[in-house]
Amino acid sequence: MSRRFCPLLVVVFFVALSGDAPGQIPIESVPAKADATPAAKSENTDPTLAAELASPRATLRTFLEACRQEDMKRAALTLDISEMPGSDDARALASQRIAAKLNEILSRLLDVDLSSVPDDPEHPQAYSLVEGQDIPDETDIAALAAIKISRIPADKLWRFSSETVDQIDTLREQAKDRKPVTPGKAVQSTDLAIRLSDLFPNLQNKTLVLKDYQWICLAVLIFLGFLADILVRLLLRHLTVAWFRFMRNGEQRQAEKHVWRPLGLLAQALVWYGGIWLIDLNPLVHSIFGYGVKTLTVVSATWTAFRLTDLLSAYLARRAAATPTRFDDLLVQLLSKSLKALSLCVGLILFSHVFALDLWGLMGGLGIGGLALAFAAKDTIGNFFGSLTVLADRPFEIGDWIITEGVEGSVENVGFRSTRLRTFYNSVITLPNSRLTTAVVDNMGRRRFRRFKETIGIQYDSSPEQMEAFCEGIRELIRRHPYTRKDYYHVYFNGFGDNALNILLYCFVETPDWATELREKHRLFQDISRLAASLGVSFAFPTRTIHLVQSENTPTEAPQMGDPIDAGRLQGAEIAGPPATAETRPGPVVFTNP
Incomplete structure (x- = not known):
């Protein structure tokens, strides 16, 4: 309460200094x-x-x-x-x-x-x-x-x-x-x-510029202003709880106590503003009190508009959270900032009207320096149109994971000047909207599926039958996994590595966020480990085999195979079987359900 008296005491102090002697102006x-x-x-x-x-x-x-x-x-x-x-x-x-x-x-x-x-x-x-x-x-x-x-x-x-x-x-x-x-x-x-x-014939003597009855009336007026502040805030606080029901925890209930403070201050200023017209003050004192109360009224009205905008934004954000799209979350933020900018402009106009400032003269001065202002505001205008581009084209929404201009992160806020990204290091990067009009934006958040591409290495002593069973087992895991894409996946022996027989695992999972992706990747890899253990397949790791040869031993003779080309053809034909025709060769890969 002591802070509220400070502006009033300053006004009274200047009123007292305005007289050369008590009772004289x-x-x-x-x-x-x-x-x-x-x-x-x-x-x-x-x-x-x-x-x-x-x-x-x-x-x-x-x-x-x-x-x-x-x-x-x-x-x-x-x-x-x-x-x-x-x-x-x-x-x-x-x-x-x-x-x-x-x-x-x-x-x-x-x-x-x-x-x-x-x-x-x-x-x-x-x-x-x-x-x-x-x-x-x-x-x-x-x-x-x-x-x-x-x-x-x-x-x-x-x-x-x-x-x-x-x-x-x-x-x-x-x-x-x-x-x-x-x-x-x-x-x-x-x-x-x-x-x-x-009504006060006996209180007409002057004390410090004002008559005695005027001091009494001012004291009553101050009390009524504070009373109006308390009553308005108390009433609106109960209406807020009854209508919106958005206060859930202790922190929000604490915020509720302050949400109507500027409106109570506005009611207080209006009571004071109306009251001073009912007291027969001399013009000088009336002007000093009037300017102070008008300034308080404009400030409290602008502050009230800001708080009402916050309240409306909280309500709309709650409604937007219940919708499947996140585009309305972006609209809520832009609407909130637009209303606050409008409130500030109206407040400045009211302030200029109260103090009789020449807005046309100011605009004329701006016209003289318009060229310099245009050059100075070039980036600001570009950022503004960039925000309109984001709003119209919708390359991303709040919460999307994007990569653009060498920056990667989750979209946290979109304003008229810049877009803020929360990186995976939990830092915040501010990206000017003007760059978004020409930049390439890779929206990772709009992926329907997220890709898994891994190379699984098994030991060289694994038999072809074990390898085939292992690959088919992984395919069956993919077909039965709750989040994997069932119509497109590949699990095949894909290469002879330096230390392992390489099997390619290429599949997709349908997850809404990175946390779910990590969890489902963990579950799939755990199942692959269990499958390998049940089939007796061992995972390879970098190894080096050293052969010790004694010079006195007789070297092993290579098998006699005659013509090597003919020998190779005979062994290949025996393993692969007769040549496949268009009717007998395997068709395209068909992805079947489990």
Whole structure:
């Protein structure tokens, strides 16, 4: 909770520093924004407004008519707020409340006679309401003399002077006990902030810039903001458990406590933002609090959008996990990143709007340096289109084992800029998406079957019958194995090795992942070892045979075979049998079921 008070304490600290003395706000502390006030840019003045403020009489008539119609926005245009500090919103709100207070003062002190008010646009001096008016109570002369209508040099229009605006609270305090000069005429303001101020007549003294009742209202407002935060998070936490049911373990339940924190902070900021409009703060203090609360609102709203995106992604990922394809897992990741990027852009736009930043000027500056930006963003744009290629062409999905650009690993994440692979060393390799548009991708994860190719060596003393039985036994193991491919396999005597008779084992297994492949390979090789033991076949290993010959022994004579060519042909014919014809030769290999 202490962290939450830090921004608030900083705001209060700067508010306290903004005054030169308790109860006094220096007008010079914030420069006047002449271009944002009614007294600015005469060339852009509305002709209707110019007519309504053309003379002291026209200005007073416009003010009284607007107050009679309860149009405080129009009445505020008759006030000179050029020297009022604060933001435009705060100044506009304060001017409307000042207009309401001025109307209440006039209702209590004077029944205005417009015919006695000068109607000359070139009236030589400021007009005071004591001039030519029938004042019922002479004690009110001083107060009415302070209410003046003067000509503003900037636009040559007549408005209630800035001195009158500055003294409005003092004048209202002097007139509060007077009865309306016109019996039955309501003088109570309808503004909630003014009514709230009237509820505390004994708490109007200023302490550190603000009145006592304003400090109390701010304390209550802070409490209500924290209460809204707690209630919103508590309510949404229960709704999350009831609706989504995705919290399963302790770690996820701990995450549930924080998932709605930004939304609670948003509710807190909204309560504060709405509350400060109900407290009659002076424009400077209102601006400081307003900027702080608006910034908090934008940040919390953007943070809330991020958390809601995470919540939606968790829900969609859970649904995607139940589908047989993994393409939707890729879509969930890209959707999550797209929504977060959109939330960030909206947050920046809101922030620029709050602080009145000139986005068009910024875009113009970007246009001047557009060429340099284009060169700098070349790789980024290429990566973006690479991600679109991955999305459209679908060369791989999340979890696939791929080999590309000399990189091998399992696809873990696909973003707008890069794709992350988890290698078999458990490291993470980041591959820019721009390279995927031209690279050759070998998707090992899309193999339906995984190949086993081994050379089994048996000893040279194995008989042909043992070799044939051993090969046929391995074929039978393949036919009976639950994961092997039954329509294509080869087990044959394939060569005379240096130390063994080589038998080729070539088959496929249908497994979804590498772990299952290793397990089934282990089972098949174990069965081959048992088969060799049962047939008396021994596996060969590198050996070297040394023959010791004594010189005194008589060498063994080679058998007499006459013509060697004829002898070879006779032995070959005896072993192979008569020549095979097209009808008697063995046909193609047929893979039979066990």
